[in-house]
Amino acid sequence: MKTQEIIVAKTWKVITFLVASFLMTACVGQGDSDQQNGTANKTEKVKPPKIDIHAAVVGGDTEALQQHIAAGTDINKKDPYGGSSPLITAALFDKPAMVETLIEAGADIDFQNKEGSTALITAAFFGRPEIVKILLEKGADKKIKNKFGATAYESAAAPFNEVKSTYDMMGKLLKPMGLELDYKQLEKIRPQIAAMLK
Numbered sequence: 001m002k003t004q005e006i007i008v009a010k011t012w013k014v015i016t017f018l019v020a021s022f023l024m025t026a027c028v029g030q031g032d033s034d035q036q037n038g039t040a041n042k043t044e045k046v047k048p049p050k051i052d053i054h055a056a057v058v059g060g061d062t063e064a065l066q067q068h069i070a071a072g073t074d075i076n077k078k079d080p081y082g083g084s085s086p087l088i089t090a091a092l093f094d095k096p097a098m099v100e101t102l103i104e105a106g107a108d109i110d111f112q113n114k115e116g117s118t119a120l121i122t123a124a125f126f127g128r129p130e131i132v133k134i135l136l137e138k139g140a141d142k143k144i145k146n147k148f149g150a151t152a153y154e155s156a157a158a159p160f161n162e163v164k165s166t167y168d169m170m171g172k173l174l175k176p177m178g179l180e181l182d183y184k185q186l187e188k189i190r191p192q193i194a195a196m197l198k
Contacts, residue, residue, distance in 0.1 A: 046070040054079050057089045057098045058177060065098060069105045076108045083114035091123040093179060096130045109140045116146035124152040124197060125163075126181075127189040132196055142197050153197040160187040 048071040049056065049064040056064035065086075069075060076085045087107045090098035099119070103109060112118055120140040123131040132152075136142065142152050164183070171181040 046072075048073045053077055053086050054084075054089050057086045057095055057102075058093050060095055060098065062097065062101070065101055069101070075102055075105050076111055078113070084117075085111040085113070085119070087111060087119045088113055088117065088122050091119040091128060091131050091135075092126060092174075093177075094126070094128050094131065096128075096134060099131050099134055103134070103138050109135060109138055110144060112144065112146070115148070116144075118144050118146075118152070120144070120152040120197075121146055121150070121155050124193050125155040127156075127186045127193060129189055129193055129196065132193055136196065151197075153194055156190045156197060157194040158190075160190055 046067065049067045051059070051061060051064050053065065053068045053073055053075070054077075055061075056068065076087075078085065079089070084092075085107065087099060087102045087109070088111065090096075090102060110118055110120075118140065120132065120135045120142060121144070122128075123135060145151050160183075167181055167183065167186065171179065
């Protein structure tokens, strides 16, 4: 089990750093997509909002997310540090409505970030049963392993006391961005999520 704890800890340490770094830069905003592309698209009727798609997801800004979708923003846009998709970000920050919206808009449900983690692995580790259920119902592949060799099941199956230090670290790093971790709930829900993923 120590090996599994190390795998999970390394995975989430990297994800935390990357999401935190991305969110800090996202505050600057996405800017005008025409300027970024270097060309003006005269036929584009809807412009993306100034808020980045990841920041919109974290903030639960449904209107901004819908505007991104209408404007044709890449809904699998990688954050610049960890390569997470908006769907992974929604799973991390427990935004089931955003998960549903992104999937309906055609987001890659099995998208893997630079560490190989998917939205399902993220939702499983962070104790998001509603999101795990949505992802499984929509056909997420529960056999995908991240680069540390952990599946979504393995991310939830380890005893809580073996991964608590990872939650401590993640909670501290992501609290300024709104991540709240309820340890009693996590300890209770992890076995249930593992059972969902068997």
